[in-house]
Amino acid sequence: MTETMVSTDRLTRRYGTRVVVDAVSLTVHKGEVYGFLGPNGAGKTTTLRMILGLVRPTAGTATVAARRTGALIEGPGFFPYLSGRDNLRVLARHRALPDTAADAALDRVGLDGGAAFRTCSLGMKQRLGVAAALLGDAELLVLDEPTNGLDPGGMAAMRGLLRDLAAEGRTVLLSSHLLGEVQEICDRVGVITGGRLVAESTVAAIRGAGTLFVRAAPVDVAAAVAARFGAVTESDGGLRCDSPAPPLVQALVRAGVEVHEVRTVERSLSDVFFELTEDLA
Numbered sequence: 001m002t003e004t005m006v007s008t009d010r011l012t013r014r015y016g017t018r019v020v021v022d023a024v025s026l027t028v029h030k031g032e033v034y035g036f037l038g039p040n041g042a043g044k045t046t047t048l049r050m051i052l053g054l055v056r057p058t059a060g061t062a063t064v065a066a067r068r069t070g071a072l073i074e075g076p077g078f079f080p081y082l083s084g085r086d087n088l089r090v091l092a093r094h095r096a097l098p099d100t101a102a103d104a105a106l107d108r109v110g111l112d113g114g115a116a117f118r119t120c121s122l123g124m125k126q127r128l129g130v131a132a133a134l135l136g137d138a139e140l141l142v143l144d145e146p147t148n149g150l151d152p153g154g155m156a157a158m159r160g161l162l163r164d165l166a167a168e169g170r171t172v173l174l175s176s177h178l179l180g181e182v183q184e185i186c187d188r189v190g191v192i193t194g195g196r197l198v199a200e201s202t203v204a205a206i207r208g209a210g211t212l213f214v215r216a217a218p219v220d221v222a223a224a225v226a227a228r229f230g231a232v233t234e235s236d237g238g239l240r241c242d243s244p245a246p247p248l249v250q251a252l253v254r255a256g257v258e259v260h261e262v263r264t265v266e267r268s269l270s271d272v273f274f275e276l277t278e279d280l281a
């Protein structure tokens with residue numbers, strides 16, 4: 001059975017008359033990487049802050065089942081001249097944790113922590129931020145844009161780290177405006193735009209089963225057969241058909257059509273995202 005780690009029920013935040021987060025109900029399962037996806041200003045950070053108890057909801061509720069939660073929201077305040085290790089030890093001491101907790105968190109993210117914070121690359125700084133969130137062995141990590149500004153190598157490393165943390169049974173809730181990133185890291189995504197959650201599902205389900213691309217001759221006969229199964233449009237010298245492949249192919253062959261090519265065309269998460277957000281524009 002899937003255990004729920006975070007759930008919100010019609011979570012809402014207004015600033016003045018402006019509704020920044022509008023009745024968002026989302027569910028994050030234990031042990032998954034959940035991507036909270038939306039354009040700038042969509043309300044992601046405000047939602048994460050409400051989940052963490054840093055911002056009070058105007059209405060609705062947020063429930064967190066984790067006993068130990070760590071967060072990286074808009075970068076923790078690291079001291080520039082202290083090393084990564086000393087920075088983490090300072091944070092650990094604030095929370096009455098031993099220095100060994102800082103060392104364990106550094107190990108976990110693969111940093112030696114020797115360099116002064118100000119000399120660290122952005123990738124190292126982000127890893128240090130994740131280490132800070134992990135302090136005290138957090139079982140839920142809430143990370144606001146953890147891959148923001150990273151180069152492709154840094155992103156791949158962060159992706160690997162977050163997947164590994166989930167494989168250990170931790171739950172990761174991250175926000176992002178990078179569709180490709182979310183598509184690769186996350187088990188499930190919630191899409192937010194204009195403060196409203198417009199979709200929540202597995203990445204695969206949100207992208208849909210995809211449509212079929214069929215190249216067949218004669219094309220007009222093929223189109224007539226395919227139209228019995230669903231919508232058909234002509235594209236790239238073939239047909240795009242909304243239909244499962246086996247019955248369509250059988251019917252085409254029975255109708256004497258020569259089938260040259262049949263393949264599934266998956267929509268990327270970005271196509272879906274723009275469709276979802278266009279509807280609301």
Ligand SMILES: Nc1ncnc2c1ncn2[C@@H]1O[C@H](COP(=O)(O)OP(=O)(O)OP(=O)(O)O)[C@@H](O)[C@H]1O
Nearest residue numbers: 015020038039040041042043044045046047175177
């Ligand atoms: N304290 C506040 N007072 C007034 N408006 C606010 C406050 N905090 C956030 N907002 C507004 O709420 C909207 C959503 O902000 P939020 O930071 O939650 O979005 P976001 O999706 O995280 O965007 P970004 O990726 O740019 O951080 C923005 O238009 C922002 O200006």
